[in-house]
Amino acid sequence: MNQTAIHRLLAEYEEKQITPARSEELFRLRLAANLSIIKHLFSSLYPEDEHPGMFDKLVNRLPLLFSKRPKELRALDLERTYGRNDHWYQSEQLVGMQLYVDHFSDNLPGLISRLPYFEELGVNFLHLMPLTTRPAGENDGGYAVNSYTEIEKRLGSKKDLLRLTKEMRKRGMYLMLDFVVNHTSDEFSWAQKAKQGDSRYRDYYYTYPDRDIPDQFERTMPEVFPETSPGNFTYNPEMQHWVMTVFNKYQWDLNYANPEVFIEMISILLEKINYGVDVVRFDALAFLWKKLGTSSQNLPEAHMLISLFRLCMQVLAPGVIILAEAIVAPKDITKYFGNGILEGNECDVAYNASLMALLWNSVATKKTNLLYKSLRSVPEKPDSATWINYVRCHDDIGLGYDDQLIEELGWNAQSHRRFLLEYYCQRLHWSPAKGMMFMYNPKNGDGRITGSTASLLGLEKALELQDEEMKSHAIAKILLLHGIILSFGGIPMIYAGDEIGTLNDYSFLQIPDKKEDTRWLNRPRQNWETIAELGDSKNETAEIFYRLKHLISLRKELPVLADRNNLQLHNTGNPHILAYERTGPGEKGLLVICNFDEAEQVIDAGWVHSLGYGQNSGFKDLISGSRVELSSGLLPLPAYGQLWIVKD
Template sequence: MNQAAIHKTLAGKPGSKPTSGKLGLLFEKRRAANFTLIQDLFFSLYPEARHTASFESLQKILADHFQNRSAELKLQDLKRQGEGNWYQSGAWAGMQLYVDRFCGDLNKLKDKLPYFEALGINFLHLMPITKRPAGPNDGGYAVNSYSEIDPAYGTDQDFISLTAAFREKGICLMLDFVVNHTSDEFPWALEAKAGNPKYQEYYYTFPDRNLPDLFEQSLPEVFPETSPGNFTYCPQMGRWVMTVFNTYQWDLNYTNPAVFLSMLENLLDLSNKGVDVIRFDALAFLWKKIGTTSQNLPEAHRLIALFRLCLQVVAPGVIILAEAIVAPEEIVRYFGQDILEGNECEIAYNAIFMACLWNSVATKKTRLLRQSLGNLPPKPDTCTWINYIRCHDDIGLGFDDSHISALGWDPHTHRRFLLDYFCQRLEWSPAKGAVFMYNPFTGDGRITGSTASLLGLERAIEEKDASKISTAVRKILMLYGIILAAPGIPLIYAGDEIGMLNDYSYMNEADKVMDSRWINRPIHDWRTVSRLSSEKNHASGIYYGLQHLIALRKQQPGLADTRSIRYHDAGNDHLFVFERDGESDNGILILANFDDSPQVVRTSLLGALGYLREGQFQNLIDGKTKKVRSGLLEISPGELLWLRKC
């Protein structure tokens, strides 16, 4: 049994409103239940006897932050414990957005709550809103503070007011916790630059290149074009500092327990402000060791589990998302394995699902998609996925080479084809994307661009081709219809719901021009939104199509992540076919055609699975019952079907 399940048992059955004394007793029970595992994890990372005082400080941090947690949030914790794994419900539908580019600031975001409600969105990931450097800041991921709101977005009180409004509306809020690094303007970094040895030990700093050169022998480069290497010389400090991402992002040194304790306080402060899901950014990089890639190390997993178990003691209604865009077999490890199973992160990005969907768009084939998902190691029953099509970041091509080779393709050549297809290197491709961080030495690169532009809508509009516009709209709805039916929380990237295109304005801004990811970070088009109900065009088609699919998802008990999924070989590689909750009467069969031509599936398969009776099937999406007059069901290009079990 994982610790969250133990806490649920300790909390007992939901009943009348508990007193503050009972809530305090539950805190002590949670702390006692977690104590041994927390202790073992802490001293496995910090084994020296001198760290006993640090462990005692950890206990005080937990007690102090529970004391500071509001009664309202404590009651919400208790309610969620009573609900069990509340985040596995099929009722969640999410959106990711930049507050400034979506609407301006936090108060204006609160005014947009009716927009989210109308679309069916009840889970919001706000990109970083805390203080950051005025110049380059990696979209807010170079942090000057973990809890203070940047004045550009409003005040701390504005944020508290927003979280209260979210709770009133039943909206789940996710914020980032940039756990791997700070900006070089963070107070600890400023102290380090000033020569304070205490804070120089909060980062990986070195007086010469001896140890950095040893690290570099095995460290890969994250941003080879704009930030080659992994160390930056700081003249104020007279030392080299580890900067794995950008020169202005200093990696935290978690081998120092003072760093963990300080970051734990930052984490608990964030949870006490009313955040429901905390996204651990770049958590694969947390522990550094010479002779390794310093990614996915066992110590990083133990550190994450330590954070999570401490968070459960104070705020058991708050959960952690793993931002681990790594190989498929590595992703599931962030849910926890062996003694830590179910005791690391409750949610993780299903990055391989996203990448394989885009592979199917380019190849018109679904075998790699089906094979990759079918071979993904099982996750714990208590955990779930974030499923997405696009986000603020690039599309990585982290496929398993053996899966590509099994299809008869050369892995390197295939990745090159995908870059060419999506990044305007093939005249016949409808996609208009851009390359991100191409490495000429390895030939590796990533893809960026908006969903609509990558699926051909931008080019179709330029050509004023109504047929191609219609095709692009169908493909957008098909991809989102797939993730809305998949196990996990579907996340829509803001702007996709109205088919927003690439934004090339970043090329005129000095602090953004070198980062092609800004092509998919547009200013939200509220003018188009205002015309959705009065104009019939691609934007309204996408918006109302998504609105319908989201509402439909919430009506289907078989789509919760407590229900099963099975992938089926339809005998046609252009089709992606999977089934949810097929063992019950709530079963749903999803069929999608990735080809540009009509494709067929055998009706015998539909009948054998229970979705065809007397030659008839019911499509949940249009609500119609249709009759098949032959042994084959034809599926149009880009068509999506959700079939109800007969």
């Protein structure tokens, strides 16, 4: 990009003199700067001799898409790209919440009225589960899309969404919406035209007249949902063709080997973010490219495709960032930030799925050895990227640990996974957890875990048994895990209901199109009656809410918690303890120490002093606001306790 021109435009921006004409000029400069790599990626995926004229079609489409970008959002793009807020998503001020609008507030107008609730808790970043139209019956919680831009009527309208985003911007809040980039529903307009015999739209999907090619794919493609959707293809009698359906029979995989699909999808994406979206969650992006003889997951072409989306967005809407929903092996997660020529040119944010799964492992085993081993094996992410750290989400808890690391600890990998399933899914009478199994595969013994955070951590069972010690431990575990995601490095994402200790919702078992999907166990409705009584209550709900609110407030007071790749793991020698430090130039360091055991644990106080924390007589704990006095050379941590210690 012409640096002289950029500096001139930046000076004008600082003086608030950017005009629509200047905005157009910046667009042209961004396009010129990125055009060569866009062409390289596009030509690699879609060679000109095989797809003549398609690159020109893309380039001609971009100015038309930019012309539809609202002025208010163009100004926001400039602020985030050329202003002082370029890495806003790495700030310690961000705290997120994920929710289903219908379960949380009935609809979008209701959600607008609930914005003060988020502000009270300290939440300023919302991930709303799919809002768009979907089939009336089974629809994978909205991830089977009938439209990418039309809003489901019972949730509201486009005007409601625009009103929400405008109100959120006024309050300094950010919005993330899903882009179901891998597939559509079988009711989507393209699928309907394909069923009617339109060959153009059949080529938007993977459709075959017989089982020859599908059978070749099946030899190497794993099953995602082996219980409810075995195999990867479904026969459609209307077309008399087999269609690729990796997730469910009603979700048709898009054929990105067809460049028309990419050009259509980048157009749809811009229309979607023009509602005022700040972060786009790319759903199931590891599956985007399919190739015979492979697993059709995590392929190099998928990475090139994601980068192509990203670079086009940098030209059209550079203030909007991409989240990778890549629930893959730990060693593969950082690849979605970009590698080699693509480094820094894929996603800006990724789910820290490894940390989430490892925390649940540490709760069950009461040890942190696998957590340390696994985290140290994950490559460092780019400085410009960040994580979303979470305890729970709408989905299952997968056990995607590295077998080799498990076996290096002297454990059998398959037996260890079976233990975790039995611990969390009510197969061990002594376990406090009350969860259910999801997608158990008898072929390999693999399975996943569902359940609300509170129920998996023992609160439901404690209340049933009226066991005060079990209840105290459950509350401590809830706060321990949330304290970690709030301080670890990245955007903490709280799952709606976890802030009040919501228990499992078993009502899904009575609903025909949900009863086979145990993930609905942890998709409860928000209990506003309980929330209304928080100020007058002294029960477990109020304790969790106000203590979590305190942790959120502490996070925002500590600039060192901004994500600058400034986390260092420390091994204390105690297998029950997790310890890590956040440091930064000119900022007070923060040492976080966590106990995953039900018994009090101790560590060497001299080791803590050697890092520069505390004095001989004790330490100041930020969470409690009091000093931890030492009666010996050992620092004690209560059952499931955590300390946040700042340097004096």
